[in-house]
Amino acid sequence: MSADPRFKRGPLSDLRVIEMGTLLAGPFCGQLLGDMGAEVIKIEPPGQGDPLRVWGRQKAGEPSLWWPVVARNKKAITLDMRQEEGQSILKELVKNSDFLLENFRPGTLEKWNCGYEELSRINPRLIMIRVSGYGQSGPYSHRAGFGAIGEAMGGMRYVVGDPSTPPSRMGISIGDELAATFACLGALSALHYRERTGRGQVVDSALYEAVLAMMESLITEYDKTGYIRERTGAILPNVAPSNVYKTLDGLVLIAANQDTVFGRLCEAMEQREWPKDPRFVNHQARGTHQRLLDGLIEAWTQTLTTREVLESMDKHGVPAGLIYRAPDMLEDPHFKARQAIVTTQHPYFGDLKMQNVAPKLSETPGGIHSAAPSELGEHNDEVYSRLLGYTAERLAALRAAKVI
Secondary structure, three states, X not given: OOOOOOOOOOOOOOOEEEEOOOOOHHHHHHHHHHHOOOEEEEEEOOOOOOHHHOOOOOOOOOOOOOHHHHOOOEEEEEOOOOOHHHHHHXXXXXXXXXXXXXXXXXXXXXXXXXXXXHHXXXXXXXXXXXXXXXXXXXXXXXXXXXXXXXXXXXXXXXXXXXXXXXXXXXXXXXXXXXXXXXXXXXXXXXXXXXXXXXXXXXXXXXXXXXXXXXXXOHHXXXXXXXXXXXXXXXXXXXXXXXXXXXXXOOEEEEEOOOHHHHHHHXXXXXXXXXXXXXXXXXXXXXXXXXHHHHHHHHHHHOOOOHHHHHHHHXXXXXXXEOOOOHHHHHHOHHXXXXXXXXXXXXXXXXXXXXXXOOOOOOOOOOOOOOOOOOOOOOOHHHHHHHHHOOXXXXXXXHHHOOOO
């Protein structure tokens, strides 16, 4: 399914991940690991499955269009962790696995007798990746936490949106995805440590801390100056020029806040005296006169078409671009040249376009080697037989007891 002819199974092809949990924060981490070739075995409760199987925008009665992305490169098995036999089976799976990934509320695995202390006795090399709202410790750790709450507590929600409106959201589940990405980073760091010592450990990724980690100097600015960042819409205060500007026929984004780049913008606008103007002479001065400068730039862009502005910016080496939607991405020649979007095969939808694996590796690129499992427990027979040696009779008995 990968469009990259170099793709075999990816740089993590010798690693196995047992993925537990639901929705996005944990499963997106599993997607990242699977995209790089790890064998990801996703556990779902019998008869229920991950709610993401039905989430997203799709036609009534049709499968989810979100699930094929986040569950790609995974194998799906069912297992009832509330039953003692289910807990025993998980421990068997863990014996020969590298990672256990979960995003339950802290304490859930311990309640099932499958906490890290228990599982690390079975496999001391095991790396347990734990994604939660507030982390595994602290007074809030027991609370239910979704991405939206992490975004708000971590400081992102307050600064996103227009100053004339209440705090907004990003339009994607950024809190979940950041926590998952940091979890993946932690997992690979723990893997490196394991290579040196032979010992696994716990990776504790909290939603609010992942968001907080992205907040740049927000805390430090307040600590030293008392400054509180506010919502500023399309601009970043005191970083100018960097904004969305109207043209004769649309909008264009120009980012020319560095001194040398600003000089090139002035050259394109035939305003060669501006770099020496005390109001625009350096970063601090332009920040102070941000609104004035943006108005002057937009007065110029409004005399040109979007294409003319982009051609001028490209000629003078000034970063500029359009604000893309999905149709723009599908038509863009750069997306096509780098195969940023690929066509995969899906058992229900047939050809299905989605974003490709990122980042790109020169020698061992990742890829999309299998479609998301469409059926609940689709890989039960394969996984339980291959990894645990279960016979057909044993599998039948587990199904009858609703353990799988």
